[in-house]
Amino acid sequence: MRTTFVVPDDLDAPRRGDDVVAPGDTIPPHNPMCYGCGPRSPHGLHLSMIAGEGVTATGELLVEPRFEGGPGVIHGGILASVFDESMGLGLMLMGLTAVTVVLDIDYARPVPIGTRLRLDARVLGTRRRQVYAEATATVLGADRAAGEPVAGAHGLFVIVDPHAHFGPTRDLGQKE
Numbered sequence: 001m002r003t004t005f006v007v008p009d010d011l012d013a014p015r016r017g018d019d020v021v022a023p024g025d026t027i028p029p030h031n032p033m034c035y036g037c038g039p040r041s042p043h044g045l046h047l048s049m050i051a052g053e054g055v056t057a058t059g060e061l062l063v064e065p066r067f068e069g070g071p072g073v074i075h076g077g078i079l080a081s082v083f084d085e086s087m088g089l090g091l092m093l094m095g096l097t098a099v100t101v102v103l104d105i106d107y108a109r110p111v112p113i114g115t116r117l118r119l120d121a122r123v124l125g126t127r128r129r130q131v132y133a134e135a136t137a138t139v140l141g142a143d144r145a146a147g148e149p150v151a152g153a154h155g156l157f158v159i160v161d162p163h164a165h166f167g168p169t170r171d172l173g174q175k176e
């Protein structure tokens with residue numbers, strides 16, 4: 001993957017939260033109406049991620065026709081949303097709330113509609129309130145050389161107090 005995103009080399013190791021789902025279990029959506037993971041979001045991605053060991057998560061995404069950008073391929077903004085959400089869900093394994101402040105995407109190959117992608121997300125480490133994460137997308141069931149990623153992402157998230165952060169906007173949220 002090629003990127004200009006700089007991951008500091010002095011990060012603290014990520015620590016899994018005490019009261020989070022076990023490896024192999026589905027990470028619950030943080031908001032039922034979330035565009036990325038919410039099961040009740042009418043036009044959302046409905047992304048679901050499975051907890052791995054440590055602070056890692058995996059998922060799958062079928063590139064549906066509604067995700068089209070250029071003729072026959074996924075829209076780059078959709079893929080950015082997929083990465084944002086997959087890293088965000090992985091980060092929840094730390095048992096905290098954090099929001100994205102920087103999202104960096106490497107669109108390495110065009111991704112055709114109908115492709116089934118495997119998503120791998122991993123928290124790299126923390127520095128004070130900052131949390132660094134990365135994710136990759138590889139094509140499932142294809143003969144693409146040795147599972148080379150078709151896209152990758154880095155994210156910088158900042159830990160927030162959810163009540164203070166979402167308090168002023170919570171009433172604007174769509175109700176279930």
Ligand SMILES: CCCCCCCCCCCCCC(=O)SCCNC(=O)CCNC(=O)[C@H](O)C(C)(C)COP(=O)(O)OP(=O)(O)OC[C@H]1O[C@@H](n2cnc3c(N)ncnc32)[C@H](O)[C@@H]1OP(=O)(O)O
Binds near residue numbers: 097127
């Ligand atoms: C209830 C449950 C809800 C769950 C929700 C989500 C979970 C899952 C989500 C799922 C996925 C979807 C996710 C989504 O889509 S999240 C939606 C998109 N993101 C946002 O809306 C975030 C908007 N930004 C903010 O609200 C503020 O900037 C926050 C609150 C984040 C920080 O403002 P605050 O005034 O509080 O703090 P600070 O400014 O002192 O900064 C603090 C630290 O952060 C560092 N910093 C800040 N910005 C940058 C930057 N650009 N590059 C590098 N570093 C940056 C800064 O240097 C400092 O570092 P340090 O000096 O401490 O070292």
